[in-house]
Amino acid sequence: MTDSSTPVILSLEQALSLPYGTLRFVHLGWRVIRIEPTPVPGRVSRGDPNRYIGRPVAGEDRHSYFVAPNVGKEAITLNLKEPSGREALLRLIATLGVDVFCTNTMPARHHELGIDYETLRSVKDDLIWCSISAMGVDYPDVPGYDPVTQALCGFMDLTGERDGPPMQCGPPITDLKSGDEVFAQVLLALWERDRTGKGRMIDISLAHSAVSWLHTFTPLLDMGSPPEEIRRNGNRHRQFIPVNAYPTSDGYVYMAIGSDSQWARLVAQPMFAHLDLEVYRSNEGRRSVQEDLHAQIAATTCRYDSATVSAV
Known part of the structure; x- marks a missing residue:
């Protein structure tokens, strides 16, 4: 149950990174409303395609992959490719007094879908706007998924047996780290808004989130450490034995x-x-x-x- 003082999150989200991030707000008792696509002619599934991934656990439209990061959320459908859908989005933000709008749509599509920061803040000037993308808004056309980011940022080169091939980490750690960044950055922005009355734009990338977890390796590069100290090491530690x-x-x-x-x-x-x-x-x-x-x-x-x- 929510009341008028409960923060409202409106999120155009898919896959895992952002749904996991907004799930953290559900855990705080906040109201989280996810936006899903309207039915597409010729496609049997409705709404978020991830609803149908995994085993059905809560009806035919809520399979295991979808339920885990989306439990406790409300869901609506909007066709943001149409003017009527974009107008409905603006009305929702104004009528519900949305505190935070989130999206993990590619930045190149923000303006055409009417979800860019400037458009949305025009109806609520203290709106906090948060985006997750592969490389950030400065690289708007770059797509990305967790394992690709792990490869790009060196995680796969650091994971696995010493003489084995590169290997991705078991959990989707760059997705989850990006979601945690959403949680932390939005909390900070809300705290700042309480003091200043101003909203802000938050730009989070999978790549930046991943690199921030290379904290113990980047100093080794700066200090000229030999290559054998910066390589995959299986279950062993690079310094401490055993x-x-x-x-x-x-x-x-x-x-x-x-x-x-x-x-x-x-x-x-x-x-x-x-x-x-x-x-x-x-x-x-x-x-x-x-x-x-x-x-x-x-x-x-x-x-x-x-x-x-x-x-x-």
Whole structure:
């Protein structure tokens, strides 16, 4: 239930990045209304095509891929290719007192659909306008999806086994990071509006969001680090040893030793007491013989089940 003080978000959204971002506002109890396309002649599905991806879980028009980032939202259809649809959008913004308009439509289409910042702020001058695109409004014609952005920004080059091929991350992390950027930037803009009375334009790109998560790698480039320090490394850490997934009799355990004192506590346990050797007592020593150390740990853990190793 909402009241007149509840922020209203109107969002022309598709795929995952923006639906995930506006879902965060649903979690705050805000009113989120998503705009979907009107029926297209010759196409069986109605509304957002993502409604029909995955397994039907809440009716024939709400499949699993769609429900996860859109639960708790309202939905309307508008044909923004027609003047009547664009006029209806302006009336909605004015009548509902929309606080935030969001879109992840390609910037090249903003003006023709009547969803650009200047057009929408003409009916509500304190409107907060937020866009997600592949490369930002300065590159309006560039399309983009999460795995493409992962490849473009180096994530795939940093993910996977050391001698294996590039690999995308399991979760769609650039989509999700962009959605989190929407959440953070809109909250900041609303806070600023409370102080100044002014709305603002927010431009978020998948690429910028992705690169912001390379924080631990970009300094290495600036400092002239050798290439082997900036490459995919599987389950291992580039600096701290041992950090890895080790086999057990019924699966795997993940071990992360981040200091020499942690190593000392590990080898104080009977299971690993045989590894209490001088060469292993410092991280640099462990790094110098890391292949042998990883092999010795694996030879130990594989004799026990996961629960026993995890209890150490």
